[in-house]
Amino acid sequence: MKTINQDDFTSSLFALLKETFEGTNTAFGTMYLDAGTGFFDTIDTVDAEKASRALSAESTTIAAHCEHVRFYLEFLSNYMNENFTMVDWKDSWKTKTVSDAEWTALRGQLHKTYQRVTDTFNDVETWNDFKISSALGILAHTAYHLSAIRQILKVI
Amino acid sequence: MDAGNYIEKDYFVKSLAYLFHETFEGSPEGQGSAYLDRGIGIFKTLDALSAEQVSRESNGTTIAAQTEHAKFYLDRLCEFIGGRSEKVNWEDSWLIEDVSEEEWTALRTTVRKSYENALRCFAENQNWSEDNVGMAMGMLAHTSYHLGAIRQIAKGV
Numbered sequence: 001m002k003t004i005n006q007d008d009f010t011s012s013l014f015a016l017l018k019e020t021f022e023g024t025n026t027a028f029g030t031m032y033l034d035a036g037t038g039f040f041d042t043i044d045t046v047d048a049e050k051a052s053r054a055l056s057a058e059s060t061t062i063a064a065h066c067e068h069v070r071f072y073l074e075f076l077s078n079y080m081n082e083n084f085t086m087v088d089w090k091d092s093w094k095t096k097t098v099s100d101a102e103w104t105a106l107r108g109q110l111h112k113t114y115q116r117v118t119d120t121f122n123d124v125e126t127w128n129d130f131k132i133s134s135a136l137g138i139l140a141h142t143a144y145h146l147s148a149i150r151q152i153l154k155v156i
Numbered sequence: 157m158d159a160g161n162y163i164e165k166d167y168f169v170k171s172l173a174y175l176f177h178e179t180f181e182g183s184p185e186g187q188g189s190a191y192l193d194r195g196i197g198i199f200k201t202l203d204a205l206s207a208e209q210v211s212r213e214s215n216g217t218t219i220a221a222q223t224e225h226a227k228f229y230l231d232r233l234c235e236f237i238g239g240r241s242e243k244v245n246w247e248d249s250w251l252i253e254d255v256s257e258e259e260w261t262a263l264r265t266t267v268r269k270s271y272e273n274a275l276r277c278f279a280e281n282q283n284w285s286e287d288n289v290g291m292a293m294g295m296l297a298h299t300s301y302h303l304g305a306i307r308q309i310a311k312g313v
Contacts, residue, residue, distance in 0.1 A: 002164065002165050003162035003165055004162065004164075004289060005161065005162060006161050006162055006163050007286075008284070008286035008289050009163055009168065012289045012293055015290060016293050016297055020297065031291075031297075032229075032294045032298035032301065033301070055312075072191070127167070128164075128167060129164075129166075129170060129171050132167055132171040133174060133190060136171055136172065136175045136190075136293065136296060137175065137190040137191045139293065139297050139300075140175055140179065140191050140296050140297060140300035141190075141191035143298070143300040143301040143304065144303060144304035145304060146304070147301040147302065147303075147304030147305040147308070148304040148305070148307070148308040150305070151215070151304075151305050151309060154215035154216075155312070
């Protein structure tokens with residue numbers, strides 16, 4: 001077998017992406033997260049004060065992780081759409097604390113960027129190695145930071 | 157065959173292997189990283205920690221427990237991709253909580269073997285059904301998730 005049915009690939013990709021962000025159960029249960037622990041499930045339980053709280057001066061806040069995830073999603077989405085504008089990754093960590101209004105806005109932007117990623121994936125006609133790697137990177141990166149956020153939540 | 161409805165198996169397997177390599181071994185020198193900063197793959201992260209550190213309880217879990225759980229998941233999903241149909245008791249993945257120095261060395265060795273086994277499983281698999289594609293990607297997401305947890309816990313142990 002030298003090929004994979006594209007629908008088999010995309011259905012799995014979308015299921016995992018949905019689980020990572022929305023945490024919803026599929027008909028088969030979750031694939032790697034406990035139910036109700038997706039990205040939005042997690043950050044929607046957090047207020048701006050908590051999202052801005054750092055354990056120490058060097059610690060990363062939940063707001064910082066969220067903005068970094070959003071920045072990465074936007075970059076990869078642009079990249080997959082062949083917009084190769086370079087970015088300064090340090091900019092992805094500029095947000096440290098947020099007001100209530102900023103926290104609401106940041107969560108709204110995350111929803112919009114997630115939707116843009118979904119649209120980008122839907123628009124792919126041919127999944128070459130570059131697009132597959134980008135999609136897998138989005139999945140792995142978001143999972144990594146989701147877990148970090150959930151660990152931080154236990155201690156703040 | 158309509159080329160638009162199929163993807164090259166090699167594209168998928170090589171992309172998966174690249175991401176796995178970065179997750180476990182860190183991003184290769186001289187090449188761009190896909191999602192991790194340099195030097196923070198699983199092996200470097202675990203090798204920097206002692207048995208005492210990974211056994212220290214942190215809000216209901218330990219790094220040793222996270223490590224064993226991540227390894228257990230990799231092993232079982234490789235078995236499923238290989239055709240296993242017998243159910244798994246996932247509670248068994250959380251049996252380890254603390255480790256001696258000897259056990260920690262052994263656990264890190266088995267993680268490396270599980271990683272190598274996963275790469276072999278991907279390279280040799282001839283049946284990329286929807287389930288198998290999903291499980292392979294799930295292995296990546298699950299490992300990344302627990303690496304994120306381990307590195308966060310490591311800041312406080």
